Amino acid sequence: MADFPRIIDDTATSRFLVPRQAFTSNATFQRECAAIFDRCWLYLGHASELEPGAFLTRKVARRPILFTRDKDGTFHALFNACPHRGALVCRERKGAARAFMCMYHGWTFGSDGHLMTLPGSSGYPEGFKTDPQKQMVHVPRMERFGDFFFISFARDGEDLATYLAEAGDYLTLVSEHSASGMQIVGGTQEYAIRGNWKLLAENSFDGYHAACNHSTYLEYLKNANGALGATPLVGVAHNLRNGHAMVEYTAPWGRPIAHWVPLWGDQGKAEIAAIHASLEQRVGPQRADRIAHKNRNMVIFPNLVVNDIMAVTVRTFYPTAPDYMEINAWALAPREESEWLRKYRLYNFTEFLGPGGFATPDDVEAIEKCQQGYATGGDALVNDISKGMNREGGPLFDDEEQMRCFWREWDKRLASVEA
């Protein structure tokens, strides 16, 4: 019955195989749209991006969304299309506005999407303006978890907190970096990869590839005076349920949330010590140590990455075809951070992350070369994701358990819809 490529998941023989058709088939992509992107909770944005009266436009799973905050502070997620003829109502990326006028015929809507005025209203019957079908349409569901806003295009289904399962705890943990709240730093990295979106989900928490794929980044850290601390690269993988997973590990690079490296000097040492002390006071010594010293790469199914590493990045990626995805990446930082540390945070971020960093371009190369390699077909039809499958004591950060969590959920969801 299921006519999509199923994964092979056999613990007894330590076999975990993903058919390469999962990355190339158009039918599978259409099925993903129905089974995943039209059903799951998807990341929309962060509360810090909108002051009261502000708006931004963003595509979520190929749909144009208008994300607004009205003057009273309430957030709204609207489909960005005019109920009259369907034109995009808001054509700007962001700004402040109390009303949105469609440029076609002048229908004008409030921040909550209600139709405020329309020219030539004498041509319409009484009550037309308040007809529910003449208002901008709200996305069926929007919920927030802390300051993270998610939407779902499905009217029914589990609430956000249930969906996030244990991943919610780590969104909370990353929020605890700050006493005054985390904020998205201005500036978005917007790029694309000519590869299947699931390759980036895998890559975002792949602890196995760093030594080979990112050798030049690690060599750079050694070269750059004092950028490399003495902390070894070791850790574990966590299944956060519902397809969400995470690797958690120590690493030699500096973390602006209280993991010092010699490059930052004595002033930096004092500042980092003060941050650590205030963290301890706020969340207790054990949790403070975890926040300060452990790196976490988390993928919230299907496509929200929150990587709390040498900086904190929030990243989403949406396919528009089986072999193409669009990526948006932001930097998340404590509001109260000093100018000095903010500078280092961003310096750290651009060093590793993003299309101009010393690491991401090589990830992109790997993803694009996988996609190109799948064209070989022949007998090499499956990817091996079995590393550490039956490791005693549980999977390590450089095993592949976190990817197996993703793939099991993917397989389950695709199996659950009619083709």
Add this chain to the structure above:
Amino acid sequence: MQTAAISETTLLRLQVEDLLFQEADLLDQWRLDEWLALYTEDAHYYVPPSDVDGDTADPDTALFYIADDHVRMRERVIRLKKVGAHSEHPRSKVRHIVSNVRAHREGDVIHARSSFIVYRSKDITSDAFVGHYLHEIVEAEGALKIARKTCVLDMEALRPHARISIIL
């Protein structure tokens, strides 16, 4: 026969053009050490993102694509020469087109504004980066050196590009 006098402004522009064309040529030929030698020891190289005002954005407060000080420029060059810089091994074909150069002096600093198109070709794909350069140029040891280069992309996003793995 009379020779028309070349104005100060034109002369300055010609000098700046020479430098910018030399920079473009070195990058196209992957002569990266010589490219780096065009810069002062305290130079910076920036590529701001597309959703901020790239002419005025500050890399200490906004997330850039690239925000290199001289140390990182040097490390970028070292990295790009390695086989392990997978994204550029084998190397892309690169072509920098620089035009519309304007230059003026402010104290000891020459400010130059120009237009660029940079093509990166590899894997049967060519991507074009379109934008404008802001160069800050100083005179050092009798030569013109670049103290700061900002590559402002006149693009909505870095799409369909996946990376700025070359030097813009």
